[in-house]
Amino acid sequence: MPILEHLWIIPLLPLLGSALNGLLGWKWPNKTVHSVALAATGLSFACALEAVREFVANGQQLFRKEFFDWIVAGNFRAGFDLQFDQLTVVMVLVVTGVGFLIHIYSTGYMAHEEGYFRFFSYLNLFMFFMLILVLAANYTLLFVGWEGVGLCSYLLIGFYFLKKSATNAGKKAFIVNRIGDFGFMLGMFLLFRTFHTLDFTALFAQAGPLPGEAMGQFGTLTVACILLFVGATGKSAQLPLYVWLPDAMEGPTPVSALIHAATMVTAGVYVVARSHILFTHAPTAMYVVAIVGCATAFFAATIGLVQSDIKKVLAYSTVSQLGYMFLGCGVGAFSAGIFHLMTHAFFKALLFLAAGSVIHAMGGEQDMWHMGGLASKIKVTFWCMLFGTIAIAGFFPFAAFFSKDAILFAAFNHEPGGKALYAVGLLAAVLTSFYMFRLIWLTFFGQKRYDEHHVHVHESPLNMTIPLMILAALSLTGGWFALPALVGGKDYFSEFLSPVLGSGEIAGIENAHNLELTLSGVAMLAAVVGLIVAWRMYAKDVKRGKSEGLHKLLYNKYYVDELYQAAIVGPLVWISQNVLWKVVDVGVIDGTVNGIASGTTAVGDRVRQVQSGNTRSYAVWVLIGALLVFGIIFWPIVHPALVGGMR
Amino acid sequence: MVPTNYYVLLSAILFGLGIVAFVFKRNIITIFMAIELMLNAVNLAFVAFSQALGKPDGEVFVLFVIIVAAAEAAVGLGIIILTARNRRSLNVENVNLLKL
Numbered sequence: 242m243p244i245l246e247h248l249w250i251i252p253l254l255p256l257l258g259s260a261l262n263g264l265l266g267w268k269w270p271n272k273t274v275h276s277v278a279l280a281a282t283g284l285s286f287a288c289a290l291e292a293v294r295e296f297v298a299n300g301q302q303l304f305r306k307e308f309f310d311w312i313v314a315g316n317f318r319a320g321f322d323l324q325f326d327q328l329t330v331v332m333v334l335v336v337t338g339v340g341f342l343i344h345i346y347s348t349g350y351m352a353h354e355e356g357y358f359r360f361f362s363y364l365n366l367f368m369f370f371m372l373i374l375v376l377a378a379n380y381t382l383l384f385v386g387w388e389g390v391g392l393c394s395y396l397l398i399g400f401y402f403l404k405k406s407a408t409n410a411g412k413k414a415f416i417v418n419r420i421g422d423f424g425f426m427l428g429m430f431l432l433f434r435t436f437h438t439l440d441f442t443a444l445f446a447q448a449g450p451l452p453g454e455a456m457g458q459f460g461t462l463t464v465a466c467i468l469l470f471v472g473a474t475g476k477s478a479q480l481p482l483y484v485w486l487p488d489a490m491e492g493p494t495p496v497s498a499l500i501h502a503a504t505m506v507t508a509g510v511y512v513v514a515r516s517h518i519l520f521t522h523a524p525t526a527m528y529v530v531a532i533v534g535c536a537t538a539f540f541a542a543t544i545g546l547v548q549s550d551i552k553k554v555l556a557y558s559t560v561s562q563l564g565y566m567f568l569g570c571g572v573g574a575f576s577a578g579i580f581h582l583m584t585h586a587f588f589k590a591l592l593f594l595a596a597g598s599v600i601h602a603m604g605g606e607q608d609m610w611h612m613g614g615l616a617s618k619i620k621v622t623f624w625c626m627l628f629g630t631i632a633i634a635g636f637f638p639f640a641a642f643f644s645k646d647a648i649l650f651a652a653f654n655h656e657p658g659g660k661a662l663y664a665v666g667l668l669a670a671v672l673t674s675f676y677m678f679r680l681i682w683l684t685f686f687g688q689k690r691y692d693e694h695h696v697h698v699h700e701s702p703l704n705m706t707i708p709l710m711i712l713a714a715l716s717l718t719g720g721w722f723a724l725p726a727l728v729g730g731k732d733y734f735s736e737f738l739s740p741v742l743g744s745g746e747i748a749g750i751e752n753a754h755n756l757e758l759t760l761s762g763v764a765m766l767a768a769v770v771g772l773i774v775a776w777r778m779y780a781k782d783v784k785r786g787k788s789e790g791l792h793k794l795l796y797n798k799y800y801v802d803e804l805y806q807a808a809i810v811g812p813l814v815w816i817s818q819n820v821l822w823k824v825v826d827v828g829v830i831d832g833t834v835n836g837i838a839s840g841t842t843a844v845g846d847r848v849r850q851v852q853s854g855n856t857r858s859y860a861v862w863v864l865i866g867a868l869l870v871f872g873i874i875f876w877p878i879v880h881p882a883l884v885g886g887m888r
Numbered sequence: 889m890v891p892t893n894y895y896v897l898l899s900a901i902l903f904g905l906g907i908v909a910f911v912f913k914r915n916i917i918t919i920f921m922a923i924e925l926m927l928n929a930v931n932l933a934f935v936a937f938s939q940a941l942g943k944p945d946g947e948v949f950v951l952f953v954i955i956v957a958a959a960e961a962a963v964g965l966g967i968i969i970l971t972a973r974n975r976r977s978l979n980v981e982n983v984n985l986l987k988l
Contacts (some may be wrong), residue, residue, distance in 0.1 A: 854984060860911050 244292040245304050248323040251292065251333065252372035254285040259365035266358025270482035275348045278361035282368055283345045286337035293330050298711070301327065301740065305378055305442060312381070316437060319381035324441065328741045332577055335586045339503045340368050342708040346594050349705035350601060360400060360493065367393035371504050375511060380429050380439040382829040383512070387425070388651055390505045391418045397494040397500060409865040410488040418483040421475015425512075425562065428468030432519075435461050439755060445518040453522045466519050466526035470533075473509025479567060480537045483560045484802060490552040494597030497552060502559045502593050503586040510566040510582050514575045517742055521573065531571025531655070535669075536664045538564030540799075542672035546679070547795045549785075551596050551606050554680050558633065559589055561669060565648055568666055572659065574651030576735035581648055583734075584640035584719045588632035591712035595626035598701045598709065608690065609683040610785045616685035618698040623685050625709040630681050632716035634674035634768040637761075643720030645670065646761050653760060667767050674771025682779040727758070897935030902929035916968050916978045923964075927957050 244250065258281025268273045291305040296304060312319040323334075344364065351360050367390060376384025399411030412568075433439050436447050454460040473479070478486035489501045500506070513520060513530060520527050538561045545557035562585050569578030600607055602619050616623045632639035635646070649670070653663040700706070722734035735742075788796050798804075851862070906926030913919055931950045938946025968978070975982050 856980065856983070857911055860907075864907060864911065 243295060244288050245295045245299070245325060246306070248292065248306060248325060248376060249308055249321075251285050251337070252369050252376060254281045254288065254455065255365040257281060259362045259369060262358045262365065263362035265295050266362060269358065271352065271357050271604055274358045274361055275344075279341075279344055279348070281365055282337065282341045285368065285372070286341045289333045289337045292325060293334065296325055296330060303442075303740075305579070307378075317433070317439075319379060319439065321382060322378035322440070323376040323382075324378035325376070326741050327738050328511075328514060328579065331583055331738070333372065335583055336368065336371050336375060336504050339586050339590050339712075340371075340445045340499060342711055343495050343499040343590060343594065346498075346597070346705050346708040347493075349702045350495055350597055354493070356400070360397075360838070363393055363400070364499070367397070367500060367505070371508075374508055378441055379489075380432065380441075381445075383515075384425070387472075387508060387512075388422065390500070390508065391422070391476070393413065394418075394489070394500050394505055397496040398489045400492055400496065403850075405415070407491040410485075410491040414485040414489050417482050418475045419783070421472045421482055421669075423471075424468045424475070425472025428465050428472065429732045431461065431465040431468060435465070441515065448518050448522060451522060453524065456523060456524045456528070460523070462519055463523035464526045466516065466523040467529055469512060469516060469519075470509075470526060470530055471484060472569075474533065475509075475528045476512075477506050477509030477563045477567070478560045479509070479533050479564060480540060483537060483541065484805060485492055486560055487553055487798070490550070490556050494552065494593060494600060497556070498590045498593035498597065501556070502589040506559065506563060507566065507582045507586065510563065510570060510578055513570045514569065514579050514742060517570070517575045518883040520570070523745075523767035527571050527573065528658075529571075529650070530567050531662055534567025534569075534571050535565045535652075535665050536564070537561065538568060538669040539665050539672070540564075542669045542676065544628055544795055544798050545676040546672060546790055547788075548676075549610050549796075551599065551609050551612075551680060551684060552586055552593070552607055554609075554676055555589070555592055555596055558592075558673065558676065560586075561673060562589065562633070562667070562783065565645060565666065567649035568652055568662060572651045572655035574648060574661065576738040577644065577647035577651055579738060579742070580723070580734050581641070581644035584632070584644040584716070587712055587719045588629045588640055588716040591625060591709060591716050592629040592633065594712065595622050595629060598622040598705055599626070601701050601705070601770070602698050603691065604696050606696065609680065611691050612684045613687045613690040616684070617696060619700045621700060621706045621709065623715045625687070625706075627681060628713040628716050630677040632719075634677055634771060635670060635764055636766060638717070638721070638724070640716050640719035642761070643723040643726075646757075646764050647723065647735070649764060650757050650760050655754075667763065670764060670767045674768040675775045676771075678772050678775035679779050682775060683783075686780065687783065727761070892936050892940040896933055899929045899933040899936065902926075902932065914979050914981055916971065916980050916983070919980060920961075920964055920968065924957065926962070927953060 244887050258278050261277050262274055308321045370386045370389025374383055377383040395411045395415040398414050399408045401407045436444050438444050454463050475482045486501060490497055541557045541560035545554050548554045566578045566581050569581060599622060632641050633654055635641045649663055649666050652659050652666055723732045726732040903926050906922045909922035910919055931953055934946040934950045971983055972978055
């Protein structure tokens, strides 16, 4: 059966798995539950591979099919239309592939947790929505996936719903995302108003020939792009809406790996890349994307430097790396952004899963200051973590070396202000290397800072370590598509994406190849600097120092949460309580309702006096009524006579 | 021949007396008689118009009214007797079960 003709089957399989587990899973043993979930995602991955094979066999033609109408109103049509192009290939393979590995890992990690079926049901549901998001052929359907993954994110962050902090984190993620989604929807409305369609093919065909807007000009396209980007900042945790992602670490670790590192949070990058035709017409919006991305990359990295929770370090690292992706998109190197998205999915999923394995080994401990010296005890986890760390730090020939390098190279050559973006990006790379090796040293080396009588460190089972090893291998090899570019050959990744995203070649640079080599060397140097500094500071036995000055500022995340609390949440709560509740709700709304009720009662009290129950008073009323009728009948006769008589 | 006006005027006067008696009297029997008086005032008007117009319709109506009035008198008197037995009174003020 040609899968490409039946693309719906790829998202449908996880939905089926989710429904089965959600409805029947409560009475199934764990084995059945995860068999269903694994079969659903595994088959989905297999279908995706087959679809890719067919896609390549068809000569990489954009495949697009309208399955059924969803909303038809006037000249607006939102259909269940799916499409398959080079960008989709990358996204679908990442989502189903990494998703499948994380499903396998979860069977080990979640084995002793309550609500096993619930977890897999949500996880499969997430896969469904994520696949809808990347396969959708119009913004409306994309938005369905967009909201759906947000829902699953909420459900999974709050998975341990008995923990107050987990449910709060879930709500925070959901609400912060709403702010972004508001911008996204406004962007969609604006696009529809301008182009009268939200279909990718039709919309980009219309937008393509339009003249680009000038730098600094806020035309329709620029505003639409910035609004879409507001949505992306929410979903992809960029400044200023990144605050939900670190809190999202309350969820189980596989969730952090799948949703909050590898797939969902990259949806914003995907949307920007998908809309790149619009963005290239709006240089101002591009610049905003680049600056926000660059600032986030640096800002989040600085917070990551001092965190003590192993997952928090990785969370801020994720925010920072997402910033890199946006930086890449913002300077026009969309394929580099997507490249980093893919390699990041590998190594960050790896890092999170390895961190999960560490936490598993430590019996739930997440504070790195309570670890130390684990390298010899959990060897597999250690080596996988090390692979991930080397990959993210950007050492040759690991994945991020190529992808981060491509982004920084594009930033360096961007005009105007590219050099500054490059400098900040490079600094963030140093910080990345530093905080990751700090994590390694604090966790795996040095003296034991935990009580050996209470914590029995043990290596994780095979179903957890095998996905780790696969991801470690991918973290090593994931960047090799661009390997030939180093020796003057082609970058196969960006060439593969070029039919969708354009060539991304920067023309008119002399000795581009030499420059790229030089910049690669500089990036390597940055990673080495980070490594050495971390080694100097943490390789020896360290005590947790007192937090003061800059360290305190960073440790408390620049007090951004407190700032938001004071500047936004506080006033909002105050207005809600003192105006909306006590004035509008109690005064106006309740007042109106109660007023109508008491008014009716008062009128009724008067009127019911008429019905006294006294027969004779009824007779009087009948009499009065009769007289009135007589009056009405005879008045026209009597009246002229009276008037005439007076004359 | 007596002009129709006179009949109608007499009828109106009788009807008015009936109403006044109905509203102001308290004795049930009197009220009952007031109703009969009003019925017969209407009958008088019917007959007068019937004669004036030379059509028998009015007289037919009067026969109907008399028949219904007879039935009504039977039921009404029954009610009055029961009321009188139950309450040992013919005062309509005491028949106030429906009162608030």
